[in-house]
Amino acid sequence: MQKRNRKLLSELSGFSLRDNMEHALVIAVTQSGTTTDTNRAVALAKERGARVIAIVNRRQSDITHVADGVFYTSDGRDIEMSVASTKAFYSQIVAGYILALYVAKLFGTMSDSAIAHELTDLECAPKKMNLVIAGKEKIRESAWDIVKKKKYWAVVGSGSNKVAADEIRIKLSELCYKTISSDIIEDKKHIDLSSEPLIIVCAAGYPEPVLEDIVKDVAIFKAHAGSIVVIADDGESRFDDYADSVLHVPQATFPISVIMNTLTGHIWGYYAACGINDDGEFFKGIRTQLSMKVHDLDTKKQSLFDKINDRELRTLAENFTKAFNERKDKGFFSSLSTELAADIPILLKYSEGKLPLEDFWKEFESKRLSSSPLDMLDLSLGRAIDELSRPIDAIRHQAKTVTVGTSRKSEVLTGIIFDFLKGLMFSLENLTAREGTAVRRLQRSVSHIRGHTLYKIEHLEMDGTPGEQTTISITEKGGIARAMKSRVEMPGMLSGTKRTIIRTGEIYAGLGKRDKAPIIIMPLLGRNHSVRHVLLLHVVFRDDLTASEKKDILGDKFKKINNLVNEYDFTWNDEYLEGLPIEILLGEGVDVIVGEMMKFMGVES
Structure with missing residues (x-):
């Protein structure tokens, strides 16, 4: 804009x-007075002869030492560093407008009465801002749930x-850690309406002709299935048919109308962060309960298999699944990221034992x-908490918590057989959940x-079951087995007990069919x-096992013996258990075991 041979520019760059610049006046607006880009541009202008006025909050900051004049906003302690300071924005608008009125008086472009009227309006700003703050509960209701439902946001x-x-x-x-677009209402080119976004419309303070057009634009937003929040003057009802919520603010003229829109948006943003954080608190509570139980x-000293079979842990996981699905x-x-939204329900099913571990x-x-x-599940819940937790107190939490590294966790299983498997370079992942138990x-x-x-097993069917071409061969022997001859010293077709074990996936423990030697045979999974x-x-x-120890070792088989x-x-x-060795109890069928017990009691079965 040019008037009386004076050119006004709203931005200044250190380039070109x-x-x-002896005839230039640079007005630098800064909260901290230490922003490098601002201070460098001011220094370059100063070196070329420009005069500088600084609108700044922080006293004795770097910019105050190079400015020819300083307009302190005095809006409180300057502890909001490296973030968008809310209090600074409001005070900077007022300070800039006061400075503009003073310049207008110097150049005689406004009468004293007009300037006095503008200053009177400015003095009403705190009262009107307090009225906006008093309506914070309605603002909270507007933000709380809607932010949890919409992934894409825009402000116009x-x-x-x-x-x-x-x-x-x-x-x-x-x-809110969102990538949010901002655009002119009637332009909309930076808003993807096909994404059915959440759109916040700053509509307070407009004259009537402009307002009519904005109502039409809001109707267009709604027609694209957007969720609309409108900030409007008190008494304005034309948005009611299109907006999900209308937040009314006291009527005001420029520049206070800008503050009315901005303050409402800032409070809405706070509650939006609270709403998203509420999802994070949901995951945090569940994670705490699960972690305490685990x-x-x-x-x-419970193993993974014991944990998955634990009734209380299963109940916790089932309750969490229900609450998760309801939300x-x-x-x-x-x-929440698409990956975690998909992974958490699946991990819950594995943790409840509803899906086999080998599939996990x-x-x-x-x-x-x-x-x-x-x-x-614990790690995924932690990531979900990181994604959804928000810095509600923006003063104390000015940076997002970042997980810098996660170590690989492994289930440690001990005992004579688990230790032996480890010595053969096998791990938990080579066992099915049923085998592990x-x-x-x-x-x-x-x-x-x-x-x-x-033994090495090759040429299984596609579904992992043994077929006509399935073969078995010896990979290694150890201990007394080195002196023993096997039917498969040379690779051959899979048959007999080992074929049954692979088909059923069950471990055999008991006596060998031919030599009656005590053995345990177990299938081991490969990479696929x-x-x-x-x-x-x-x-x-x-x-030397007691009857109680035998019952624990037999597990469900003991119930079948008892019932028969x-x-x-x-x-x-x-x-009845004490008279039979554990290898008989493990290796023989229930009918045979009960028959032996009947003989022990002198009864014909």
């Missing part, structure tokens, strides 16, 4: 400055309210940091391991999570 305003829209966008991005099980059905978690190892092979779905029980019955034979090896262990079973005994109208007595 004229060599002679026209004329002077484009400044308000830009400032709201900055604060929303800062508080920690309790860890102190009891998701309402459209919440829009700020395969499905999450490329990204898991642990062999335990419980650990992966069985091994944990079985190893209590083993006194020591005398030898082993490791189908059986690739079979391990035969030559063991010595303990002969009861069918013979005998009351169960643990002494």
Whole structure:
């Protein structure tokens, strides 16, 4: 704009400055007075002869030492560093307008009465701002749920309210960690309406002709299934048919109207962050409960298989699944990454034991940091909390918490068989969940391991079951097995007990069919999570097991034995177990075991 041979520019860059700026006045606006870009541009202008006035809050800051005049905004302690300072923005608008009125008086472009009227309006700003703050509950209601449902946001305003829209966008991005677009209402070219975005419309303070057009634009936004929040003057009702919420503010003229829009947007942004953070608190509460329960099980030396079968832990996971789905059905978690939104429900199913562990190892092979779905669930919940937690107190939390590294976690299993597997370079991931539980029980019955034979299985069917072409060969022998001859000293077709074990996926423990030697045979998974090896262990079973220990080792099989005994109208007595060695109890069928018990009691079965 040019008037009386004076040119006014709203921006200044340190690039392409004229060599002679003796007739230039630079007004630098800064909260801290230490911003490098601002101070460098001012210094370059100063070197070329320009005069400088600084509108600044922080006293004795760098810019105050180079400015010819300083207009202190005095808007409180300058502790909002490296962020968009809300209080500074409001005071800078007022300070800039007061300075403009003073310049107008100097040049005689406004009468004293007109300037006095403008100053009177400025003096009403605190009262009107307090009225906006008093309506914060309605602003909270507007923001709380809608922000959880919409992934894409935009802020729009026209004329002077484009400044308000830009400032709201900055604060929303800062508080909510969102990439948010800002545009002129009637332009809309930077808004992807096909994404059905959340759009905040700064509509307070407009004259009637402009307002009519804005109502039409809001109707267009709504027609594209957008969620609309409108900031409008008190008494304005034309947006009611199109907006999800209308936030009314006291009527005001420029520049206070800009503050009315901006202040409302800033408060809305605070509650928006609170709403998103509420999703984070949801995950935080669940994670705490699960972590406490898992920690309790860890102190009891429970294995992964014990944890997944723990009733209380399963109940926690099931309750979390229900609550998660209820919130998701309402459209919440829009700020959660697609990956986590998909992973968490699946990990819950694995943690509840509803899906087999071997599927978890395969499905999450490329990204898991642990062999335990419980650990992966904990890590995923932690990431969800990081994604959804917001710096509600922007003074104390000016930077997002970042996870700088995560170590790979592994499930540690101990015991005579688990330790032996580890020595053969096998791990938890080479066992199915059912095998892991069985091994944990079985190893209590083993006194020591005398030898082993490791077999390699090849040419299984596509579904992992043995077929006509499936072969078996010996990979290695150890201990007493080195002196033993096997039917498969040379590679041959898979048959017999080992074929049954691969087909059923179950471990055999008991006596060998031919030599009646105590053995344990277990299938071991390969990289593609189908059986690739079979391990035969030559063991010595303990002969000092109590009836209680035998019951624990037998697991569900004990219930079947007990039920069959009861069918013979005998009351169960643990002494029935004491007369049979553990290898018989493990290796024989329930009918055979109960028959032996009947003989022990002198009864024909």
